[in-house]
Amino acid sequence: MRMSKLFSQTLRDAPGDAEVVSHKLLVRAGFIRQLAAGIFSYLPLARRTMTKIENIMREEMDAIGGQEVTMPVVHSADIWKETGRWYQIGSEMGRFFDKNGRDMVLAMTHEEVVADLVRKEIQSYRQLPAMIYHIQTKWRDDPRPRAGLIRVREFTMKDSYSLDADWEGLDKQYRAHYQAYFNIFNRCGVPAVAVGSDVGMMGGSMAHEYMYLTPIGEDTLLLCDHCGYTANRQIAEFQKPSAAAEDALPLEKIATPDTKTIEDLANFLNIPTAKTAKAVFMVATITEGTEDVEKFVFAVVRGDMDVNETKLANAVKAKALRPAHDEEIVAIGAEPGYGSPIGVKNALIVVDDAIPESPNLVAGANETGFHYLNVNYGRDYRADVVADIAVAGDGDACPRCGKPMYTSRGVEIGNIFKLGTRYTDALGATFLDKDGKEKPVIMGSYGIGVGRLLACVAEEHNDEHGLILPITIAPYQVHLVNLSKKSNAAEEIYADLQAAGVEVLFDDRDGSPGVKFNDADLIGLPLRITVGDRALKKGGVELKRRDSRDSEIIPLTEIVSAVQAKIAEMTAEIMETVVEVPFKE
RNA sequence: CGGGAUGUGGCGCAGUCCGGUAGCGCGCUUCGUUCGGGACGAAGAGGCCCCCGGUUCGAAUCCGGGCAUCCCGACCA
Incomplete structure (x- = not known):
């Protein structure tokens, strides 16, 4: 290619609204141009690079038995209604009507289409296992696109879908993807770590995220260099410092003026924060049957810890969580700043699993200016759910080896999910097994964003003069x-x-x-x-x-x-x- | 959806406080000189000053209402 004929121009100055280095360099070097928030054109240089990235993906997918297809970007809403996601997903889904007034969907992912294909194509266990993939446009109307190609609304994704007759088969294809994804990232020059992740609304039993570690990342990860444990903070476990064993002392109400925070309380009583119980009030949206209902959630963690909202949401199987308003807190019989699980009504009480092990805590008395001494779980109150709902942070003990972990930020460049039968059940995508029994096909889904990967390449490989x-x-x-x-x-x-x-x-x-x-x-x-x-x-x-x-x-x-x-x-x-x-x- | 900021030739910006019809650098065109790390001279082209409304003799500038973009947070199948 002659540069005198190259369509794109280089720029001396980056656009004023570019902040991260990959965004600045990709624009300055003439790879990309922005059309609207999170919507970009990819000029010849970017197009050639993306084609190369996509070909690496094709090679790695073909090597583990993948067959390339192309599924549509525009879907009729019917299949999304069948799986329920038409109703579950909010404004992030692009919806419109066709000329006949039918509901249509812009693809945000392709599980529905795959399950629909499967119910039409797969009849017999003899056709399994199988794996199909495509490299196709996705539309996700993200509330906040940012950082150039790091987080966009329209993007190209390589997504693949494994189809199996049994769970062993799924595990095999999952592990094949696990390695193939490392191969793809390494061949593109992007170092990645795989971390255990929340399965979220995708459902399923296991998920990994591939993270490129960088301060501009949006996710926080917990890492242990000693044993290699890695996890997204959303699900990261840790060994909680245990409390000293004590005999339960009698409950006692005391005046504690102006102690609305745990720090104030611990200072006032001159005790460590670990001797207190922290109450956090949330309202959860929980699906019961076909109805979404709001439930008040009273979460309790020890004063030396904080609540992890993802863990809490999973513990109560909530679709969404939001902080409770003061009126809602008062309505259940609690008092903001002095909340206690003792005596509250109409609330789902969730306590962290460290609480039952921690005797004689100081907790609120549901009365402004008063706390209880020597609150003991079991004797004084009981919870609806006891679960790990505390968030892990820098220095917390690794759940595997007990050594201190550290945190890092990361960009999610890929993910792999063991979906199971959620989508095939919903769409009736079944096959006949050897015994002539009808069974749902077991699915996995696996995705990598091409443009985001390009951004991470640029983020990783540059110097003060430009890209490398x-x-x-x-x-x-x-x-x-x-x-x-x-x-x-x-x-x-x-x-x-x-x-x-x-x-x-x-x-x-x-x-x-x-x-x-x-x-x-x-x-x-x-x-x-x-x-x-x-x-x-x-x-x-x-x-x-x-x-x-x-x-x-x-x-x-x-x-x-x-x-x-x-x-x-x-x-x-x-x-x-x-x-x-x-x-x- | 909350908080903050910005919108002026292709890009980077000044002008806005204090109203008088738009300017600088880069880039672009033509000519000449130059030619190993973003050269120089000369002559040019290019702007609904985000949009709509209001105030005013007069609005890029003041007022009201929108919209867009960016950042922080919430969110992220």
């Missing part, structure tokens, strides 16, 4: 910069490289050297050839890796083979990172 793209996914392998006016050596090299199958971006523009070098650094192709009179005098041209300062002079006759050798070398460097990763639950 991995050879495996760079739009072109070589940036050929011509500085010489007299010689036509560059034209010849361009022709020779193309004839040899090397992908070249040829800067044939009539510009100054500085502009060309800066553009080359900004776009970040892995190799740069500089054709200038300086090296031509010595009978050669310069060859330089973008990720290195040093260049070497290669004789004109050897440049093609030298480039091919460098490409092989850089490809080998990437492939060294593609290794088997032990499966961790």
Whole structure:
């Protein structure tokens, strides 16, 4: 490709509203342009890179038995109504009417379509296991797109769906994806860690998220370097510091003026926060049958911990949780700031599993300015649910090995779910097993966002001058910069490289050297050839890796083979990172 | 959905407080000079100042109402 003909332009200044480095560089280098919030055009350089990323995905999916299909972006709403997600999902789903007034859906994912295909195509256990995938546009009307391609509303996703006759088969395909996903990320030059994650509204029994660790990430992860435990904070467990065993003392009400927070209370009584019980008031939306009802949730954790809303929502099987209003708190007989599970009515009481082990806590008295001493679970009150509802944080003890964990932020670049039969049950996607019995097909679903992965590549591989793209996914392998006016050596090299199958971006523009070098650094192709009179005098041209300062002079006759050798070398460097990763639950 | 900010040629910004019909840098076009890390000179092109309404002799500027974009939070199948 001649740069004089390249559709996109580079920009000296990043748009004022770009904050993260991947966004700035991808815009400046001419990869992407924004149309609206979370909606982008992908210009030729991005398109070529995404095609390469997609081809890596195809190779890895095909290698584990995947068959590529293309499913529609526009769905009739019927199948979404059948699985209930038409009703469950809110404004994030794109809905419209066709000309006949029928409800239509813009695809946010494809479980429904897959299950519909399965009920039409799969009749027999002989057709299983199977796995289909596609690389297709998704629309999710996210309330808050951000950070360039990190979080968008319209995006391309590689999503695959495993279909099995039994749970062992699902486990096998799940594990195959587990490794294939690491291969994809490594081949794209993005280091990823797999963490256990919440299954959320997807349902199912197991899920992993692949995270690229970066401060700009939106998820918080708990990591243990000692034993390798990793988990999204939403579900991360930890060993809770145990309380000293004591005999239960008599309940006693005392005046504690102006102690609305746990810190105030602990200071006032001169006790550690671990000797107090913290009350958190939430309202949960819980589906009962076909109805959504709101229930007041009174959550109790020890004063030295905080509530994890995801764990709490899972403990009460809530679809949504929100903080309770003061009036609602008073209505159940509690008092904001002085809440106690003793004597409240019409509330679902959920206590953290550390509470029954912790005797003689100080808890509110449901009366402003008063607390109870020596509150004991079981004797003084009982809960509807006892579960782990506390959030893990920096320094908390690893649930596996007990060593301190630390937190990190991460961007979710992929996820894998064991779905089970939720969708196949709903759509009646069944097969006949060996015994002639009808059974639902068991599904898994697996997704990677292509654009988000590109953003993470840019986030990971750059310097102050621009992008430094991995050879495996760079739009072109070589940036050929011509500085010489007299010689036509560059034209010849361009022709020779193309004839040899090397992908070249040829800067044939009539510009100054500085502009060309800066553009080359900004776009970040892995190799740069500089054709200038300086090296031509010595009978050669310069060859330089973008990720290195040093260049070497290669004789004109050897440049093609030298480039091919460098490409092989850089490809080998990437492939060294593609290794088997032990499966961790 | 809460909180904050911004909207002025393709990009980055000034002008808005204090009203008088728009300016700078980059980029773009033409000519000349230059040519190894974002050159120089000369001459040009390009703007419904986000939209609608109001105040005023007169609005980019003041007032009201929208919309859009970004950031923080809530949310995220």
